[in-house]
Amino acid sequence: MKHKYLDDVATLSLSCDKCVGCEKCTEVCPHGVFVVDNGKAAIFDKNSCMECGACAKNCPTSAISVKAGVGCAYAVIVGWLTGGEPSCDCGLTECC
Ligand code: SF4
Ligand code: SF4
Numbered sequence: 001m002k003h004k005y006l007d008d009v010a011t012l013s014l015s016c017d018k019c020v021g022c023e024k025c026t027e028v029c030p031h032g033v034f035v036v037d038n039g040k041a042a043i044f045d046k047n048s049c050m051e052c053g054a055c056a057k058n059c060p061t062s063a064i065s066v067k068a069g070v071g072c073a074y075a076v077i078v079g080w081l082t083g084g085e086p087s088c089d090c091g092l093t094e095c096c
Helices: 024-028 055-056 071-082
Strands: 034-039 040-042
Touching: 024 034, 024 055
Parallel strands: none
Antiparallel strands: 034 040
């Protein structure tokens, strides 16, 4: 079964004008969010994006923007590393 996150909350965006079709984003994305067709990337499945930031870091033309290190993925990883509850450490006193 494919992993899904909340609908329409991922901060991922793509500037097609900057894309040179190198396919790095399709290689590094663990969830198959991108496809490259006719030399241009497109966001195929935005709701599967966990905002890890790998695509933006590896894009040679800065065509991809995503706020990495926020949201559920970051919170779960912090929980693993600290042995505590998942927390995004955003400073809110209530669960975000
Ligand atoms: S990594 Fe960047 S330039 Fe390469 S295909 Fe993806 S969006 Fe386009
Ligand atoms: S941030 Fe991570 S999960 Fe989201 S599209 Fe980029 S590589 Fe894929």
